[in-house]
Each structure stands twice: as C-alpha cells, then as structure tokens.
Amino acid sequence: MNVSTHNYDESKIKTLSSLEHIRKRPGMYIGRLGDGSNQDDGIYILLKEVVDNAIDEFIMGAGKRINISIDDDGRVAVRDFGRGIPLGKIVDCVSVINTGAKYNTDVFQFSVGLNGVGTKAVNALSEEFRVTAWRDGKFATAFFRNGDLVEEKKGKDNSKNGTLIEFLPSREMFPGFRFDPLFVEKRMWRYAYLNAGLKLYLDKKLFYSANGLLDLLDKELEGANLYNPIYYKEGTLEFAFAHTDSFGDTYFTFVNGTYTSEGGTHLSAFREGILKGINEYAGRKFVNRDVRDGIVGTLAIKIKDPVFESQTKNKLGNTEIRSFVVNKVKDAVSSALYKDTESADILIEKILRNEKVRKELQSVRKEARAKAKKVALKIPQLKDCKYHPSRKKRSEKDRENMLFITEGQSAAGSIVSSRDPMTQAVFSLKGKPMNVLGQKLAVLYKNDEMYSLMRALDIENSISDLRYDKVILATDADVDGLHIRNLLLTFFLHYFEPLVKLGYIYIFETPIFRVRTKQETIYCYSEKEKKSATRKLQGKGKNKKAVETTRFKGLGEISPKEFKQFIGPDIRLKQVTLDSLSEVSKVLSFYMGKNTPDRRKYIMENLIFED
Template structure:
C-alpha cells in the first residue's frame, strides 16, 4: 500500500478532498424563505392538481379551515369560494375578521395565530400557526383583507414578500377575504379540478350542518350531516336505513351493504382524516363489540363488519396529527394533558347509543343479523380453501417470482416516503421485465400477471382464494382484512394500449370493484398511460429549434447525438411532433410495453409519469355497467357490438 492509497482510505469519497465547511455555509432563512425552500414540510407533495393530495388543494384547505373555525365559533354561516380559470382562488367568510392590528403577522410570520388561545378557538383544525403562511409563501400573488367594525385592512404579497398595506373605511360585513394564485414555478402546469374541489367542499358541509358554501355561485349545503355523506357516496343500497347518531363532540352514521369488505369515512374537527387514526380504530373496535354483545352470539368481528359502510366525526381540543397535512389522527385523549381517552369516549358513545337504537328498531336489528349470518356462512363455507390459499400465499411471498417487491411500503408508519410507494400490475414477463429494470427499487414494486385474469363478476369471494393469481395479488397488497395494512399507496394497472390490454385492465378493475371497492373509493387505483409513438429526428436542421427544446422535456440529454426524441401519447401529439421535428422524422409505434426499452421506460414511470385515477361515484351505476359489460352475453351487448364494430387496418410500418 503506497502513500496515495493511505490518503484515499483516510479521506474516503473516492480520494477527493472534503468540501470546505466554514461560517459562510451557515444560513438563516426567513419564515417565508424556509417554506419556499422546504415546501414538503408544510404541504406534502407539490403536484399539478390531478390528484386530491396535491399541494394546491392543501393550500385551499388551509384557507378554508380558518373560515370553518369561525363557523364553529358561531361567527358566520356562509363561505364563498371562487376559482377563476382553475388557477386563482378567492375565499370570503363572514366571521369576525382577523384582528387588524396583527393582520400582517397572522399571514406571514410562522408560529403566529389566534388559536394558541383556547378561549378564542377551543376545537380547531389549525393550531400551529403555519397554514395560511404557507399559502402566502407558495403563491405568486396573495392578498388578505380583514373587514372589521367599518374598516378594511388590505395587504398584498408576492411569494411571501409584502408589497402593499392599506386601511380604509368599509360598509361590508365583517369577515376575512383571501386571494391566492399558486406559484407556477413550484406547481408546474397546475390546475384546480372542479370535482376534487367540490368533494372537499361537500365534506366541509357534511361536518358543519347549516353552513352554506357557495362554489362559483353554486350553493352546497347539508342538513343531515354524515347521513347525507353516506347517501351521496354509497354506490350500492344499504340493507337497512342508515343509522345516524349524534352526541356532544361526536357523530356517527352507518349501514350494511352487500359489498365485500369495510368502508370508513373519518373526520376530526372538520378535517377529513383519509388515513384514519385513533378515532377510526376505536369506532371499528367498539361497533363490532357492541353488535356482538347485543346479539349475545359468538360472531367473528370480520363477519360483523363485512359490508359495513360508516362515517365518524369527532371534535378534539388541540388535536395531534401525524403530519402537517393532517390526514391521520395521532391524539390519544379528547383534550391535552390527559383526560378521557378517545378510545373510551368513542366506545362509551357507541355502546350506549347503538345498543339503544337496536333495541328500539327490531326491523333494523333483524336485517343486520341476517347480513352477519350470511357473512359467517360464506366464511365458513370457504374456510378450508382460505387456509390452503393463505399457506400457498405465505410460501409464495418468501420467493414470489411474480412479485418484485420494493423496500418502502405504504404501511411503514414512520417512513417519510411511504406516500410514494406503488405497485405496477403488468401483463406478462416481457412488460414486467422492462419496468423491473427501470423502476425505483425503493418505492416501486411490480406484479406480473399470467395472461388474462379470470372474469370475477358475479362470483363469490371464494374465487379470491381458489384462483392462485388473485390470491397472490391479494397477499401482495395485504388487503385481506381491509386497507389498514395496504402495502402500496398507488396500485397501478400497466397494460398494453391495445384491445387485449384494455380487456385485462377491465378484468383487474372488475376484480377490485367486486371484492375490494374501497381500494378504488379511497383513490388508490390508477391506470398507467404510456406513449403510443416515438418520433425522432437525427438531423441537425430542425424547424424552430427553440420551440422544440422548450417543449421536449424528455430529450436524450447528455448523449453525443444530434437527434431529438418526442414521445407521443395520442395521434394529435404525433402530428404535432412531426411538424416540429421534420423533415422526415423516424417514427416508431409501440405495440406493447415490452417493446419499450428499460432506458426509455424509466422516463414513463418517474416523477412525471402519467396516471389516470380510477374513480367511483354514486351516479356511475356500477352494478348495471358491470352486468352489461362483464355479465353473461346478452342480446343487447351483442347488438351493440355488431352496430359499432370498426375494422381498423394495420398502419404500415413507419420505422426506418
């Protein structure tokens, strides 16, 4: 070993000298700079607005939460939310108005707010003095007005920097007005989606009966709280009328349906806790225990809860959430510093009120008992099959050649990247091979199907265990007992963009709808969009090179070649690419995912991958659609196919 070897061992990092670390490296960021530098700490992901968890909806929620807190304090019963061109938002409430002397601090200085004072806000969502400041910092333009006692103070900001501040007389009603336009340099290509916004606003009204929210001039109002929520969201009818019970700081609603599995909607202080938490866990435990004790039979909890659709909302003093985005409750007690536990509070209410209700409504009790007995009968009928299937799945999980797992899972409670976890369900080894070689092994798993899966429509859940492929998929997702243990945040169906691929896609979605509908209802199922064409020009003389360079986000950067590549997802994109890249571009049509090389595939499953979320709404008439398309061959479907059959000629080969 020579002297250079010794130095390399000592220094490490390939023998390079360490970067100098001095006082100049120590920086202090202002509040607004810190939010802009580390937005993920405050709003989670950025995104473009295509998904409900994207940052622009967190910004909107943070503003509306303050108005909701005013309503909870009996100050103002209407909120106006206007979204212009799906880009700019204004929210006006008619509460007390932010105290004008501290208006600037209230919207621009972290850890500043009125909710540290429990006299002013006892059971609020926002308690940390962060929310609206993050909105200010992450907006290219932000304006706040406080209308109070005949005066209005108005302040405007750009990316968190104050640009104007004025006070004048006003005859408007007391309250607060906030305008913000998310910073497009951070939220690239963003757009507010009306359906996502409306769902958010409806949830607010369910939790705040009597509150009217005007959304672009349309009124949203709920008179029956969580009962309205279930009526508006259930895609199948309840076996008995919805049981709706309210108490001090708690409200529940539930019924049983003929769908498989369980489905829960939970809220804390008006905040939709999409990942549940201590209140939801308590409800699940005590609703099953109460029903079991009412009938005095040794029912399994899984049989009692099978088909249950329920909602719970509680109010907690100073709630503790597991992240700034407040989607999972971590509080153990109803108030800070001890007091009654959430588990006991929920349990006592459910035990008393549900038991009383069932004693008073014998018809409901009989219908519920029949549903539980049917679930028990079905479970026992397939007990042997289930045991064998579980053993088979357990063995397969040790070395499942169909599953290429990742390191980080959605069920990893304390992993900061768990939201990124996803699994691609592919057709055949060819497609799965390309994805496997180009995936992020930390967060992306791959499950390979063996050809077309079974059409599960109309079959009982026994088929999930009898069919090896379905059983292994269920085991890979870990959803046999519900979504609490779901291993991947996104379940992505990745099939070829041809007739066979569409059929496989439909069969997989049918499987989820039939046996795990909550997987779709909770927004976990997606379809991967992959390009149909690759348009490439190897020549250096290209029309309007500046336009091409700006539009081409996936050029072969870093390679010593003269050609520019565009990937096209539609025929229109192909035509535009030819116009941009001519003359005589090389065109390749991808006939299947297996034809896309791993080097190319990594672009399509990276941070900017195109996903289409599979959604489910009450108006979709899912059962009728499944009967028509997936049920036994009917004359109506045969006639439809005959009348609409199109013979598509093969496109001549266009690749050089």
C-alpha cells in the same frame, strides 16, 4: 479521523424567515407539490387551509355562508362572513408562523389549524396573495408577492364583517398547475356534509346539507343499504352507518372538519363501539370481522387538541379519546337497535351470513395456503423490490415504492430490465385474469393467479398491510390491454374496494407513438400529440425533413433502454378514483356483466374505426 473545521464557521449558519422556510421545505407543510392532477396535490391543500379558516368561523357561530371562486388562471378567492381577522394583526396572521388566535381555546375551541401555519403556507407558496378583513365599519388589507409584503392599507368600509383571502399559486412551485373541478366539488360537498346548515357557493353553485353525515352516507349508498342507517349526533360526535352486501368495510372519517383518509384512533374506537353495541343488543359475542364486513360508515369528531401523525393530517393519534368514542358509540348503537327491531333483525342476519362465509372460507384458505407453500416459498410471478418502509413508522423522508401489474412476459421483461429494483416491483399475469363480478370470496382462493396477487400485495387480512404505496396497472394500449385493465379493476373493486377508495390504484400511461428524425425523437401519448410532433419535426418549406413514425402496439415493443425514461421521475400515472360507492355496482354490471341491450347500444354508438 480528523475533519477540517475551516469551511464550517459562523457564515454557514442561516436563519430563514417564516415564509422562506416554507418555500424552502414545502413538503413539511403541504405534503406534496404536484400540478393538480392528483387530489392530494398541494394546490388543494392551499385551498383547504383557507376554506378551513372560514369553516372555523361557522363552527364558532359566526357566519353561515362562504363564497368561493376559482378563475381560469387558477386564482382563488374565499370570502367568509365571520368575525374578521383583527385589523391590527392581518399581516402577522398571514406571514409569521406561530401567530394566530387558534392557540386560544376561548376563541377557537375545535379548530383544525392549531399549528398556526395554514394561511402562512398559502402566502409563501403563492405568486400573489391578498388578505382583507372587515370589522364594524372598518377594513384592513395587505398584498404580498411571493411571500413579500408589497402594500398595506386601512380605512373605513361598511361591508359585512368577515375575511377575504385571494391567492394565485406559484407557477414556480406548481408548474403547469390546474384545479380539477371534480376534486374541488368533492371537497365542497364534504364541507357541506360536515357542517349541516352552512351554505357554500362555488362560482354560484350551492353546496348545502340539512342532515350532515346522514346525507353523505345516503349519497355513498344510494339505496344499497340493507336496513335504515343508524345515525347519532351530539355536540362533539356524529356518525352514521349501514351494511351492504359488498365485501370489506369502508369509512369516511373526519376530525374537526378534516378528512382523515388513513383513519386513526377515532376510527378504531368507532369500530370497537359498533361491535360492543351490537353484542350488547344481541347478547352474543360476535367477532369484529363478521360485524365489519359490508359496513359503510361516516364519522366526525371535534376535539380541542388534535394530534395528527403527519403534517397533512391524514391520521389521528390522540389516544385519550378512545374510551369516550367507544362508550358513546356502543350506547347509541344498542339504543338504536332496540328502537328499530326490524332493522336490527336484518343487521343480525347479515352478521350471521358473514360468520357462515368466514367459517366456510377457513378450509378453503387453509388449502390455498398449503398449495402455495408446495409451489414455492416465493410468489413465482413477483419480481419484488428491496424497499418496503414500515407504514406505521413512515417519515417525510421515506420514498414511495410501487408494484407494476403487467400482462405476459414480454411486457414484464421490459419493466424488469429498466426498473429501479430498490422501489419498483413487477407482478406478471400469465394470461387474462378471471372476471370475478358476482363471484363469492371463495373463488379468490381457488384461482391461483388472483390468490398470488393478493399474497403479493399482502392484503388478505387488512388493507392496512399493503406492501406498496402505488399499485399500477401496466397493460398494453390496445383492446386486449383495456380488457385486462377492466378485469383487474373489477377484481379490486369487487374484493378490495378500499384500495381504490383510498387512492392506491393507478393506470400506467405509456407512449402510443414514437415520432423521430435523425436529430430528434418525440414520444406521443395521443393522436393529437403525434400530429403536433410530426409538424414540428418536419419543419416548413424546402427544408422539410423525413419523419419516421412508429406505433407501439404493446409494452414489449419498447426496448428496455427506451422504457427506462417512462418509469423514472417523469412517470405518467392516472389515479383511479371513485365518485361514490353506489356507482361501483352500476359501472361494474354495465361494463363487466352480461351483455344487455343498453351495453350493445353504447358499444355501437362509440365504435371508432381506424385505417
């Protein structure tokens, strides 16, 4: 086959500047763009990169306070009181990739931003960006617009040493963006817990922790722990954990101050160390599953050359740290148990209960699997998608796949007819799922629908086996739909809490109203949107048009042709998030538990009557 070379010559070869490359391929540097409605959206990565630099100063012993402000327009300012960027290099440090002091381990031993990209990405993806540094009575400042240098100044100034970064994210890159205060505050608390003694001020609100990861664990547990937490801290390793009566295990892991939501080698070594430490103390050979069930743990390590499995640093890949972490954790755990035998007895008793439950479940599992095989080789309620990229070998190019959980055949029919069969799967519930609040794990295997859902997700053995990137609750926008959604959330929070914690569960938002004339149709997601759309389509004066308004009571009422636009690229999803694990039991017992005077009072005070 002869391919012409006439159109492929020297003129087609392009060399992009450092910042042009970031603007052209932002996903390589910040993972995703977004508008701020998801805690992993790019604007939070920009904020993180700047605060990380200030944290690095604190880690190196320079500056114990950081001032952060975010105004209503989304303009961010981060002022640290560290050593200050060397004045002759401030332009290069924020605009030239592979320029920075973090390659020099004499200056930064335990820095996250070892790739020399952080503030360059912030600069490239901001409408306006200003850097100012103060060092020993002198200052230098540089102002950029869309990554291009506009002005540079130097002079004398007796302000305290340190660096101020100010930026306004680009509305071209992040259209309609908004910083969610809850997401930002959550990040600030994590910084505080990871850096005991550091004071962070966010618009005058102080974030401070005296006891580091122990404070984080206490916040997550709020008294749900069965015994006094085991806590250990030395120069490069800090951890704390305790058992609760819940199912599964939950961890908050960090490397050099960065939250590794997908864990990595440090987490697997942490688990192994806990197991070995407990077995050494007890003189037993407990299996990992029995030890892990019910654990809530926090772990932070500092290493000189972290290797992450993605640009956004969600998973650590360094294998050489395994033996160090395993041995340190093992010795610390066995030592702590010898010192506190009362807590040790409670911990061993919890593990023995886990072991008993596991053995009781073996026959139930065997029976459930045999029954499932008799019914069908495939899961009857599941219309699967074809695309299931390997979680272990994912690349930036891999697309996301998703599972819609729907109620009834009519709703499932609309989605099945209009979905993308490559990436969108549908699981159809036969009726209202069971309320599993307070139920034992055996109930999961005895209930056909819940067992089928667990099989469809492939999460029986581990959450890491999950076959979908997003699990979407697609219920009707009525009272029954809300009840089914709450029952499903109860199922996930009760049996598979990490799925929610890691951000895999979403709620599908569909229009409640269709407002239209012969010329135009507007779909509305609230009463306010409906009124606005009606005014717009009616027009004013003598030329007022007749407007037809339809209320969709269920997903099945939306035709497949219409439905297709709601599950395409502009799909509206709301991520289910947790403020802390301690809130789970309180919220579930209030909404899904037995009727109480408090709940009756809440319902009566919040009733809404519609004509």
